[in-house]
Amino acid sequence: MTTRRLHEVSVSGVRSPVLEQGPEDADEAIVLLHGNPGALADWDDLLGRLPEGARVVAPEMPGFGDADAPRDFAYTVAGYADHLGGILDAVGVRRAHLVLHDFGGPWGLHWAAYHPERVASLVLMNTGVLVDYRWHHFAKVWRTPVLGELAMALSNRPLLTRVLGHENPRLSAEHLDRIYDQLVGPGTKRAVLRLYRATGPHWLAAERDLLRALDVPVLVAWGDADRYLPDVQIERQRQTFPQARIVRFPGLGHWCFLEDPEQVAGALVPFLDEQLAGAADPA
Numbered sequence: 001m002t003t004r005r006l007h008e009v010s011v012s013g014v015r016s017p018v019l020e021q022g023p024e025d026a027d028e029a030i031v032l033l034h035g036n037p038g039a040l041a042d043w044d045d046l047l048g049r050l051p052e053g054a055r056v057v058a059p060e061m062p063g064f065g066d067a068d069a070p071r072d073f074a075y076t077v078a079g080y081a082d083h084l085g086g087i088l089d090a091v092g093v094r095r096a097h098l099v100l101h102d103f104g105g106p107w108g109l110h111w112a113a114y115h116p117e118r119v120a121s122l123v124l125m126n127t128g129v130l131v132d133y134r135w136h137h138f139a140k141v142w143r144t145p146v147l148g149e150l151a152m153a154l155s156n157r158p159l160l161t162r163v164l165g166h167e168n169p170r171l172s173a174e175h176l177d178r179i180y181d182q183l184v185g186p187g188t189k190r191a192v193l194r195l196y197r198a199t200g201p202h203w204l205a206a207e208r209d210l211l212r213a214l215d216v217p218v219l220v221a222w223g224d225a226d227r228y229l230p231d232v233q234i235e236r237q238r239q240t241f242p243q244a245r246i247v248r249f250p251g252l253g254h255w256c257f258l259e260d261p262e263q264v265a266g267a268l269v270p271f272l273d274e275q276l277a278g279a280a281d282p283a
Contacts (some may be wrong), residue, residue: 002052006040009059016067018087021047022055027094030272032058033084035102035127036192037182039065042101045261051273057096059087061107063191064182075194077203081110088118097275099123099268101257103195106203112214113207120216121275122241123268126226126254128233129208129240133201136228142196152189167227170259179255191257201245208233211240218244219271221264223252245271 002021007245009018021039022029030050032043040142043058050056063069073079084107088096097120105127112119135143142148160183161176173180180187204211220240222229237244247267249256257264 002048004047009087009090011083011090013064014070014073014083016062016070016083016087017060017065018045018091019058020045020056020091021050022053024055025092027092028276029055029057029091029093029096030099031088031093031096031108031253032056032099032103033098033108034058034061034064035104036195037064037179037188038102038104039178039182041065041178042258043257046257046265046268049265049269051269051276054272054276055093055167057088057091057093059064059084061104062186063195069185069187069191071190073191075191076198077106077110080107080195081114084108084111085115093117095120097121097123097272099125099272100127101125102127102254106199109127109204109211110207112117113204114214116210116214119214119216119218119271121216122214123235123271124220124222124244125264126222126229128220128237129204129211130202130229130233131236131239133229133233135201138228139196142193145197148193148197152193155184168253168255168259169224171255172258175255175258208240212242214241217271217275219267220244220246221249221256221267222247223249223254223256223259225251226252226254226256 004021006019007142009016036041038058060067062073098108141151165176208214220237222234252259
């Protein structure tokens with residue numbers, strides 16, 4: 001089994017735990033970026049299935065998990081993208097194979113748009129550049145002043161896990177409990193409210209032309225029973241990434257990689273293997 005290493009990185013005084021596996025000195029890495037709510041534990045099942053010998057870097061972002069959640073952090077897509085860039089600089093990742101989920105999508109894609117020379121490939125898991133999107137019901141509440149704070153204050157484990165379980169029937173009770181635990185910290189609640197209120201539903205519209213110009217392989221891997229990002233957005237990813245490969249996971253939801261890690265890895269690993277082999281032998 002590949003040894004995993006947990007350490008901390010500070011970017012402008014904001015601390016993020018970073019989980020790594022594989023060679024420490026490799027300057028090319030698979031970068032796993034969680035969304036909301038998310039934490040390092042989300043990647044447990046997937047990490048052991050990723051290509052052997054590859055460096056893997058998985059940070060926890062401000063406001064989530066055990067990362068710092070300072071009041072003065074820029075809880076915006078651009079703020080998170082800058083923090084991601086600082087982490088990659090600190091750990092010596094020159095080129096990244098970005099594996100993105102949920103809000104990790106806009107964070108990672110915003111960074112990619114302005115650092116195209118450092119992007120090796122993209123995997124979009126139930127995330128991407130949304131077109132003609134309307135916020136899901138949780139987001140509408142969180143974006144509404146007072147109502148969002150009230151909803152956060154009144155959320156409890158039985159209520160939230162029941163709602164999430166109904167909307168995500170393939171998630172285990174353990175995963176539902178963990179998602180609840182990831183959301184209830186005061187720093188996380190503040191981060192979520194500020195992030196959603198600072199972000200419009202057409203995230204990355206200003207970066208779409210830059211992303212369309214990226215000359216990198218793209219895999220769209222999407223659970224088509226997602227209750228928050230509907231499956232119509234799957235094919236719409238080709239409006240930004242015309243050559244994207246698309247893999248649908250029938251019946252899987254928003255957290256497809258938690259619901260069926262073996263099936264998801266069956267799509268991700270061959271794609272990443274191909275990109276890593278190409279990087280090792282560009283001829």
